[in-house]
Amino acid sequence: MESIAFRRKVADRTMKLLFLIAAILVVAPLFLIFADLLWKGAKELKWSLLTDLPHPVGEPGGGIANGIAGTLTISGLAMAAGVPIAVMTGIYLAEYGKGWLASTVRFCVDTLAGVPSIIMGIFGYVLIVLPMKRFSAWAGAAALAMIFIPIVIRTTEEMLRTVPHSVREAALALGIERWKATLFITVRTAWSGIVTGILLAMARILGETAPLLFTALGNQFWQSHLDGPIAAVPLQVFTYAISPYDDWHDKAWAGAVVLILMVLSISMAARFFTREKKWKT
């Protein structure tokens, strides 16, 4: 009898320990990655990184300024196209959507959200690069918008659904037309949540590399036209990382630090937005 109780106790302790180890192993890579980023990125992390064009191999210095500008340009374009489409679709699904169109669109959103990002790159290539016969910021933006749109539709719909019906009814009871009530009361109420979704999607597309490989392509110089190849930070990190040169490897790490700071600052901004206002019923 004694031994059974003992065995059960041992099993209990052992399993608890294993669960703890699993939890530690899950978060450990995060610390390792951040430590390596800071340690290996520090070497090339200077002001010129943010202000200069890339230098050729062997020539010290140089930066990724064109990549930063390019990333912001492509993501900005993707957002400009994506926000209206996604938010309006989200409004449709949450406020009006019934019947075949709504269920089909929901299915499409789920499908798009699961499509690997490299396939969105093929989409941008076939849709824009092939007909225009050159790589361009437009093609990169189209690929990123396809990633951006389903994420924002989902969060917009979810956020609108958290607005209690009493709020809509109160607005309608005051004699406000329904479209005004939707836009200025319901959407306004859920706005901080919608903005959070937009920011999180933005953070996601900022770091995307695969869809840009054969759409934006990358560029060693400044690009003033949107219909030509354009640089992007993730592409630069990739190119530097797989190159055989040590000084380029250092630049890859420094570029990665810049990239992660861009992504994290936007994610943090998103968290700040949700914390600001929480709807209470």
Add this chain to the structure above:
Amino acid sequence: MAAPIGNIKDRLFERATAIFAAIVLGLTLLLFALLLRESLPALKKFGFSFVTGTTWDPVAETFGALPFIYGTLVTSVIALLIAVPLSVGAAVFINEFAPPWLKGPVAFLAELLAAIPSVIYGLWGVFVLVPLLRDHFMKPVTKLFGWVPLFKGPVYGPSMLAAGVLLAIMVVPFILSVSREVMATVPQRQKEAVLSLGGTQWEMIRIVIGQHCIPGIFGATILGLGRAIGETMAVTMLIGNRPDILFSIFQPGYSMAAVIANEFTEATGDLYMSALVAVGLVLFLITFAVNIAARLILKQLLARASRGI
């Protein structure tokens, strides 16, 4: 009778939102149509042998995608074998054992893992994970167990194993968050019932969570599989990019996403390009099927939970 003015504006606004929804439907169809159109030449030429052929030779214009399908599956399976036990264990720890002040931070850290761009995972993988695995795992293992076909040398570093381990780190946050969600649906009363009968906490977890959450954890696993299959950059940088079907996980391989990433810009000739898009189409269809399966499982489960069964 003219409808009241507000009515018309209401209808216009509804129509406007519906038009945007229709655009999303159109974009999805366009994506599928473009993939199909561009891959048609390759599919016509090779037919079903495109997915069963083992030779990928752009010079001879022979395209069989099996090595890529194989590499994708092997790396994804390795990733899941590592990630599922870890994420489920961590989920149990966070939900059941962690003191309240620790829950938030651990969940936040897992969220951060999900926010790291995949090219940064790839960078870290190339310069930190691969040397680490090569010197402290793969080399000793081949020395001892080199006769096992699964661990056959020679050890290069970049390999299906390295890609799989990195993928595991990348899919953990997704499996973790779905597992936690599923575990949270277990009724508190059932847990208390086991404890009140004198069960230990581990017995409570084994009996209640085990019974309740297996389908949900399965759903989470399939969801993680969908992620792992489509991941491009990290795998491209670590898998070694060799279009052969090798049994040993210490050997380099190639994945569907990686071959598209590597060869798309240098594809000369229409058939080569078409074959690469066709690989994309196969990848699209596989992730599509996997994601539908995951959604069906999870939807059913969460619906059951909300009915209180």
